[in-house]
Amino acid sequence: MDRITALRVFVEVADCGSLTQTAQRLDMSAAMVSRYLAAAEDWLGARLLHRTTRRVSLTDAGEAALATSRQMLGLAEDVEALAGARTREPTGALRVTASPSFADAQLATAMAEFQRLHPRVELTLLVGDRALDLVEDRIDLAVRISNTLDPTVIARPLALCRSVLCASPQYLAQHGQPATLADLPAHRFATRTVGDGDVLRFDQAGAEVEVAVHGVLRTDDTIALRRAVLAGAGIGMLPTYYVGEDLRRGALVRLLPALEPATLGIHAVYLSRRHQPLAQRVLVDYLAERFGGEPAPWDRDLPRGGG
DSSP states (O other): OOHHHHHHHHHHHHHHSOHHHHHHHHTBOHHHHHHHHHHHHHHHTSOOEEEOSSOEEEOHHHHHHHHHHHHHHHHHHHHHHHHGGGGOSOOEEEEEEEOHHHIIIIIHHHHHHHHHHOTTEEEEEEEOSSOOOTTTTTOSEEEEEOSOOOTTSEEEEEEEEOEEEEEOHHHHHHHOOOOSGGGGGGSEEEEESSSSTTEEEEEETTEEEEEEOEEEEEESOHHHHHHHHHTTSOBEEEEHHHHHHHHHTTSSEEEOTTSEEOOEEEEEEESBSTTOOHHHHHHHHHHHHHHOSSSOGGGTTOOOOBO
């Protein structure tokens, strides 16, 4: 962890006497402030602060370390000013996390191409349907697909996540193609086990409508869900970032295209905007440019479908 930032957090807490105010002033989450304080105490080998539910005060060791910490911050600022433009090449290591399907379909390729532009940046990609904790798992950047994000983090919109109702030609040849919402309950579905997997939601004339369907194959993984739908297990609701190419090559057929399934936001999520490593900032900018625009790159020229 950046020791200079840890000292800056310590000095700010000493000045204002509040972790919450420090988080606001430094544009960090409260969890990140606590993490930097713990790092400063580990580095200096002493407890720097007394913490209670009402106030924060310096220990004797904290009093002794405060003046030296201010001097070190002043020296660091002088060095940064002298370095100037000579340090503009992104370097360092970043830990990034995303869902398995988005990592497979979009992010892994994007990260490889980012490294061709910035070869001095090392990237670790952690995938999983369980959202990793940015502090505990030491995550520098998370790509989250959700409309309900933690308000304590910084979130930069990257794109919209749209979904399509689709099925394989094999399934449609055997079971027919639904023409209306009312036809869906009679069909076989591959669905998600999380949330209301057997309830589909659409926007119809500006109003949300729901339809209950029969999930004959259920899974907690989007990758497995796509494979099942491709194999003819049933109709599925899948994100276009993952099945766009399947639709273009005819391996899947889009159903009921006049209906718009619920849309989610795709965000780059991180803990602090202030004192952000250059490599992280450049990566976020790169992803926003690569995935941005309306429609998103993977949604352009999608087949209209039928039904």
